[in-house]
Amino acid sequence: MTITLARIKRKAAALGFNLCGVTPATPSPTLAAYLRWIDQGMQGEMRYLARPDRVRRRMDLREIMPGAKTLIVVGLDYYARYANEATLNDPARGRIAAYAWGVDYHQVLALRLEALAEWLADASRAKPAHRVYVDTGAILERSHGQQAGLGFIGKNTMLIHPRRGGSFFIGEIITTLEFDAYDEPHRETMCGTCARCLAACPTDAFPKPYVLDSRRCISYHTIENRGWIDRELRAGFGNWIFGCDICLDACPFQRFAEETDEVAFLPFDLDRVAPLLTDILMSNEPSFRALFRRSPVARAGRELIVRNACVAAGNWRGEVAIPHLIQLLFDESALVRGHAAWALWRTMGLDSSKLLTDLHRREADERVRGEVEALLA
Ligand code: B12
Structure with a gap:
């Protein structure tokens, strides 16, 4: 039939x-x-x-x-509309892209x-x-x-x-089923002269319209890149710790978006949307799993999300993060130690010199040593 x-x-x-x-x-x-x-x-x-x-x-x-x-x-x-912009953009919180709430x-x-x-x-x-x-x-x-x-x-x-x-x-x-009739393709594009999304990207990830260079994209780095985040890009990350909605939210057609009927996509607390950075920075494996239970963020794992939270903390420059960042200079992950060093440098400036020099002295990992050398230079 x-x-x-x-x-x-x-x-x-x-x-x-x-x-x-x-x-x-x-x-x-x-x-x-x-x-x-x-x-x-x-x-x-x-x-x-x-x-x-x-x-x-x-x-x-x-x-x-x-x-x-x-x-x-x-x-x-x-x-979904869950929190207001002020909460989402609070630099003391790490922002999660809406698709993962x-x-x-x-x-x-x-x-x-x-x-x-x-x-x-x-x-x-x-x-x-x-x-x-x-x-x-x-x-x-x-x-x-x-x-x-x-x-x-x-x-x-x-x-x-x-x-x-x-x-x-x-x-x-x-x-393998063949249909008698098919839908017409949609108009290829309706952007016209609008380029708000391209201008909004804080890391200049679009070399030209319709082309995204993942290597500069916040979403790519915070979800897919399991290595070091380019120092040059980090300041542009703001408080994003998992994915990014900037180019999507900048689109004028987003004003027509209606709240989903799908309860599965609605967050059940603020920790799924914009958790406190200090909660992430001080997490260990069990507390990390508890914090992101049943969230897609859990799949990324603690190392990646703590690395991302260090970048966000470096952008926040909040003094309350300092003790947690110092603790992370002793983390078992070199990735975390290196990004925590950057965050401390951004937060404390020259006052972090002694901490960073001590880290350099005891550090065996080449990448971490290189990061500290670049900061102290
Ligand atoms: C790899 C991937 C990523 C990468 C790379 C994204 C990219 N733009 O290429 C990263 C990690 C950065 C990423 C991020 C996101 N992703 Co993603 N991602 C994918 C995945 C797995 C493959 C995409 C791919 O093949 N990219 C290669 C590029 C070349 O292809 P493309 O993205 O289709 O781009 C096309 C246009 O550029 C077009 N094009 C090129 N030139 C021109 C010129 C003109 C005039 C026109 C009209 C078109 C045109 O041709 C390209 C080829 O089809 C898809 C799932 C899938 N299998 O398709 C999901 C997918 C695209 N992602 C999705 C989502 C939700 C996201 C995020 C919003 C998540 C977030 N909030 O962080 C962001 C959005 C960032 C962005 N602007 O793309 C959704 C998108 C839904 C939608 N409505 O579009 C998908 C479809 C997953 C899904 N099943 O729902 N993603």
Whole structure:
């Protein structure tokens, strides 16, 4: 039996999805842009994005699933109003990007997409093969989303719906089922001359519109980069400790964003949104796990988040952080010791010289020694 677009959209809406579109499983029209991005190394340390097998899959979806005919792309809003801007921007707090305030979206979307795929198999009576993807798949989700009519690609590279903004997750079903009709692609872009997102980025992560250089992006560094954060970039991080919403929030279409109906994405306390930096700086493994229980932040692990909190503390320059930062000069992680040294230098200035000289004297790790030498120079 043929499934009409209206029918699958009704089912997707019944499963809680806010957007749904259907498009042929043809290669993404922005493939060339992706290949240029990889060529220029803009993926940073996210090496999986450049792996030849992953590149091949992006070029031909049948590499993922032989016989793939159709992509069903869905969007699920995560926008929530929890705290006011003053609290979110309080430099004594570490700010978490809104997409990570609730529970992990991968699970929420994947379960619903499986339910949609099951319904599709029953309703079509065709027993199509399918694959469900949320984020982790080797496909250009935003570009396929635009092709399926979900929205346009903004200069900040986000997929944006003209009447709901860009705070929605994307997921898809790749299926062997062929549809009689497909959705029209959305207009490619609606940014016009607006460039607010590009101007708002404090680390200048956009070399040009529609292109994000991960190596300068706060979101990339605070979530994906497990190594040292360039000293030159740190001051631009403000109080972000996990992800960043600046280029998204700067977009005028964000004013249309409505609070999500999805309780799973609503935070249940301020610690999931903007925890006190001192709570993070003084955390050990068990207290870190307790602080971020059931939050996607927990997956990043203590070392990474304490490193990020040191950067935020260096931007805050709050005296109450000093004892915790001094304690972190003895942390077992070199990454943490090095970033704590930077934060102390920013907070205490020359008064930190003795602490840093002592650290240099006892330090075995080359990177930490190099960091201290650069600061004292
Ligand atoms: C790697 C990755 C990141 C990296 C790199 C981001 C990037 N812009 O490339 C980092 C860690 C920085 C990141 C950050 C974020 N991410 Co992310 N990320 C991904 C992932 C896994 C792959 C993206 C990718 O392939 N990038 C390579 C670039 C080249 O491709 P692209 O982003 O699609 O960009 C396209 C446009 O630039 C377009 N293009 C190029 N030139 C031109 C010119 C014109 C005129 C036009 C119209 C288009 C155009 O072509 C490109 C190729 O399709 C996707 C999931 C997926 N599989 O797609 C999620 C995904 C893109 N991320 C998502 C989210 C929510 C975020 C954050 C908002 C999280 C946060 N708050 O911190 C930020 C947003 C930062 C930003 N502005 O992109 C969502 C986006 C949802 C949406 N509505 O757009 C996705 C789709 C995950 C999901 N399933 O929901 N992310």
